[in-house]
Amino acid sequence: MTQTLDREPAADVRHRLDLLREMVRIRLFEERCVELYSAAKIRGFLHVAIGEEAVAVGVNAVLDEGDAVVSTYREHGHAIARGMSMDSVMAEMYGKATGCSRGRGGSMHLFDVGRRFYGGNAIVAGGLPLAIGLALADKMRMRPTVTVCFFGDGAFAEGEFHECVNLAALWRLPVLFACENNLYAMGTAIARAQAETDLALRAASYGIAAWPVDGMDVVAVEEAADRAVDRIRAGGGPCFLELRTYRFRAHSMYDPERYRDKAEVARWRERDPIDLLTHQLTAEGGLSAEARDAMAAEVTAEVDRAVAAAEAAPLEPAEDLERFVYTETEA
Structure with missing residues (x-):
């Protein structure tokens, strides 16, 4: 677990550089995935979280190895940050x-x-039901762990959210509900779907600690997650973070994105989480132009290696297609 408020200045700069690097890794990975999808190398569905990297990196930065993470279909960043x-x-x-x-x-x-x-x-x-099940199991086994559940603002319209938060509050389960509020449930603006758009306020009605966070500021996300996780580990019950963020690209690669105008996207791009931290570190003298370019080059090489490895990897053999449907036991 990090101690974001007690770090020495030099260590703080190093730590924020690590946060920046993780966000760059996620951004460049997903940008390459968009290219590969357009080239028909990746098939099926693809939902990227470009613009939301601060949430994945900030929350995962405070977790221990034994903690659990449950994510959504927009989970590449969560997986890499984990x-x-x-x-x-x-x-x-x-x-x-x-x-x-x-x-x-x-x-x-994705699963690991x-x-x-x-x-x-x-x-x-x-x-959400999976997350509270994991947390209940850990609590019954008296493990000092936290389960983080990422989900979008659209989940508030589903019964599972209310059932799960209610049970987590009743049973004081060690769950961090991490709501990525990017203002749109697919193509529906939050104000068109939710009568009360203050999601932290609504979550607090279940008797749990809940507060909003600037989801474009990775340091703010990390500090909020650190505070929440400390509270949960101390037996304070579940917490809810409304991480106010924004995805710069459409809902998915199939989305024509007719539900929001370009000016809105441009305004949010001015608060790009990578640019915000880059400018902050540069202004403080903690990041030079040369170091910034070197970081980008190193991450690009890492992505290149991952693509080359995927290109060279085998497909699953046809004779294995019926495996892993049931538990395998030795004869």
């Missing part, structure tokens, strides 16, 4: 056998039990 390798994620995008889900899940179903990363769920709000 520590999953680009090779395994890119191979999964390609549908290759070396992918984290053996190529069977694709973009929306070793890192306690439990998807990638294609159904809106579908990860």
Whole structure:
């Protein structure tokens, strides 16, 4: 766990450089995925979170190895920030056998039990029941862990959200509800779907600690997540963070994006989380132009290696298609 408020100045700069690097890794990975999808290298559905990197990086920065993460179909950034390798994620995008889900899940179903990363769920709000189940199991086994559940503002319209928050509050489960409020549930603006758009206020009505956070500021996200996780670990019950963010690209690669105007997107791009932290570090003398270029080059090379590995990886053999449907036991 980080101690964001007690770090020495030099260590603080190094830490923020690490946060920046993680956001750049996610951004360049997803930008390459867009290119590959357009070239028909990646098939199926593709939902990128370009613009929302501060949420994935800031929250994951405060988690321990034993904590659990449950995500949505827009989860590439969550997976990479959790520590999953680009090779395994890119191979999964390609549908290759070396992918984290053996190529069977694709973009929306990334999974890594070793890192306690439990998807990638294609159904809106579908990860919430899974998250409280994981948290309940950990609590019953007296494990000092936290389960983080990422979901979008659209999940507020689903019954699972209200049922799960209510149960988590009743049973004081160690869950961090991390709501990525990007203002649009697919193509529906939040004001058109929710009578009360202050989502933190609504979550607080269940008797849990809840507050809004600037989801474009990775340091603000990290500090809020640190505070929430400390509270949860101390037995304070679940917490809810409304992470106010914005996706710069359309809902998916199939989305014509006719529900918002270009001026709105341009206004939000002025608060690009990568640019905000880059400018801050540069102004403080913690990041030179040369170091910034070197970081981009190193990450680009990492993405290149992941693409090359995915291109070279095998597809799952046809004779294995019926495997992993049921638990395999030795004869």
